[in-house]
Amino acid sequence: MKILEVKNLVKTYGSLRAVDKVSFDIEKGEIFGLLGPNGAGKTTLISSIITLEKFQEGDIFVCGKSVQRNASLIKSFIGFMPQDIIVHGYFTVKEIVKFYSGFCGVWPNLDRIDYLLKKFDLWDKKDKKVRYLSGGMKRRLLIVKALVHSPKLLLLDEPTAGVDIQLRNSIWEFIKDIKKECSILFTTHYLEEAENLCDRVAFINKGKIQQMGPTLDLISQLTTRRVLIKYTKNIEIKNQYYKGKSKDNYESFSLPYSFTVGNLLKELNLKQEYIEDLKVKEGSLEDIFKSVVNVKKK
Amino acid sequence: MFRIKEKNLLITPFLFFFFRDVNRFYKVKIQTILSPLVTQFLYLVIFGVGLGRVVKISDQFSYLQFVIPGLVALSLLNQSFQNGSSSIFSMKITGEIIDVKTTPLGPNQIILAVACSGLLRGFIVSFLTLIIGEIFHFIFEGSFLPIHHFFWLIAFLFLGGLVFSIVGFSVGVWSKSFDHIGAISAFIILPLIYLGGVWFDLDTLSSFWQSVSVFNPILYFINGIRYSFLSSSDIPVLKSFVMVSFSLVISYCIAYFMTFKGSFQRSF
Known part of the structure; x- marks a missing residue:
């Protein structure tokens, strides 16, 4: 079963084609890595899937439904972890996760909230204001939020950017673990990470997919x-x-x-x-x- | 492992966004509730009582009686506006806006949630202002100021709070810096509120300014609320009600349009 289908997607900024006729899909339970240099179009592609960007041509289907016609429903299927850390000045960790669950239309959901906070070592900090957390904790909170509504597709935009080795390893473990629950699309600059985790990868440069396939097959064919x-x-x-x-x-x-x-x-x-x-x-x-x-x- | 017990993409996101926004202003209640009350208290002391001894507006009521409804309106409109603008703008500053954009919250849910929380904040401050005003009235006039038209009061408070929260929302979406919000507040909203008849009767203005004031939508809010207390106002109450309702429709349309524009752009 295809969880995500991207078909001939074109996204332009003026004369720049940030995403140029990109097509790929992700099966249920698959980890798919989107790799490429800065400015290649990775984040634009992820932003288009989560409806942050409007594309000019093509279409995106999540669980068989077009994002252009079912934006709200599709966003309830997707968990999104952005690249940038969010401060959440006024609220505690648990409040933020509760609100996020509610924004996704999922309530009551306290069992899962507690489970995720414990799993990601945030239980002791649940009543602490988010602004007082360390950078690593804030990144873990982003993951908890992305998972709180039990998404079918998880979008991780450079989840390990700027984190220490210990946290990176725990995020790797988590990605392997969560594969049972949902499909994962993630971007990264760490190619070793993609090699270890991804069932399939796509190399994107200047908006176009240059190579795509099962990770080990690509390595054996192209290296x-x-x-x-x-x-x-x-x-x-x-x-x-x-x-x-x-x-x-x-x-x-x-x-x-x-x-x-x-x-x-x-x-x-x-x-x-x-x-x-x-x-x-x-x-x-x-x-x-x-x-x-x-x-x-x- | 966990089954979603209930998934409601209409009511639940709206309610949680509303709860979040109410929580936000409640967490800084000194700034959002207490501080405006002190201002209203000082207005009552200086204008209502001090100036009220020498200013006479009508034979039917004292200046203190004239000013209390104006201050109730002032606190409602100002606080609703502040809530709407700071709610969205603070989310843009902290990056929380991404939570709004990437979850199933739609434009109507967002606008209504911000409008309702702004209404609640405006209602709390205006209600407390009314209590302070009633205490002043009891001390200096020997009785409480009666509310003659309770329905009209609720209607104007409700509509006024919604309109100004929604206007604040649009300003918050449009603003790119604190300067922008400050400028709109200082150069447009506050002059309109103060020139809308909080402190004076429309008849006291020159004919030129009277005709200019007709285009000030706030005049209708303030007169509607004043009518609820005094059974008297510069503008017929039904006309005020129509104008206020019209303001609600216009402000909502602008706010809806704004959610697809600028820094709050929503693609679908």
Whole structure:
């Protein structure tokens, strides 16, 4: 079942096409990562889904309903965690979560509010005014608010931007955990994060999706495995995958995923005593990201 | 794990936005309720009692009797306006406006919730102003000031509070800084309120200013409330009621339009 469908979406600001004919969908229980450099159109896309931005062409469907015709209903299906922290000067943590639940039309909801406050370590701070919380706590509160009405689709706009490692890890754990409850679309600049969490990713640059697919498939199709060998003596190397010598005197080879390290060693016909050290570096989303951005620069 | 017991996208969001806004002004009650009361008290001391000894407006009632309804109207309109504008503008400053935009709250629910909370704040302050006024009246006139037309009083308080909350809402949506709100309040709303006949009878103005005042919508609110107490006003009460009702329709349309514009833009 498709929770989110984005079809040929176009969003322009004057002559700038911030989102250009973008199409993708998210299945139930799927974690989908939207990756790209600053200004690529990630936040514009998320804002269009949550109806903060009006688009010019295409359509967005959440649980089969168009956002243009069912804005209020669709917003009750979506949990949204914005990039920026909200101060909430007048209110306590629990008051804010209660109000938010009510804004989403869900009341009574105290059981879930208490459960989420405990789960995200905010229970002890529930009667404290939000403005006195630390940055990390405020970010956790944003997550609690996004989840309080049991959404079917969770939109996380850079949820780990500017948080410490401990909180980042707990947010990662949470995202894996919450997958049982809802589908997740999130943007991030941390590619390692996307690699660990996402079932599928899309690379977006200058408003267009450049690459999209299951995370592991993309890595194996679009990246190479780097093999670094340090020889004990100078040997002339003749191999199609040889890329040259690195700064720290390792001979570098770049292999497609269909070609194993064993195959390489067999081709090189190396004796064990000629090898001082051997390292294997797997391809990553970062490699794809760099190629996507470079392609655009050309 | 948790089933949503009830999901109502019409009444529940409206009620919670209303509760939130009432909570907001109640949390700063010294500023929103007590401080205006002190101002009204001083007005009564200085104008109602002090000036009232030398100013005579009518043979039928004293200046204190004339001023008390005006002050009730003044406190209602001013506080309703302040509530409407600060409610939305403070959300814009703290970033809370995103909660409004990304939840199922629709334009009508938002405007009505802000209007009702502004009405409540205006009603509380004007009611307390009336009590202070009645105490003054009892001390200096020997009896309480009677309310001759209770229905009209409630009707004008209700409509006046709603209109000015909604106008405040539109100003809050339009404003990009505290300066904008301050400017609208100082250069438009307060002059209109003060020139609307809180302190003086329309007949005391020159014919030019009398004809200008006809275009001041606040004149009709104040005269309607004054009629409720004194059975006497510069403008027929039905005409005031029609004008006030018309103001409500116009202000609501403007507020609805504003929710799709500027910093409060709602896409769908």
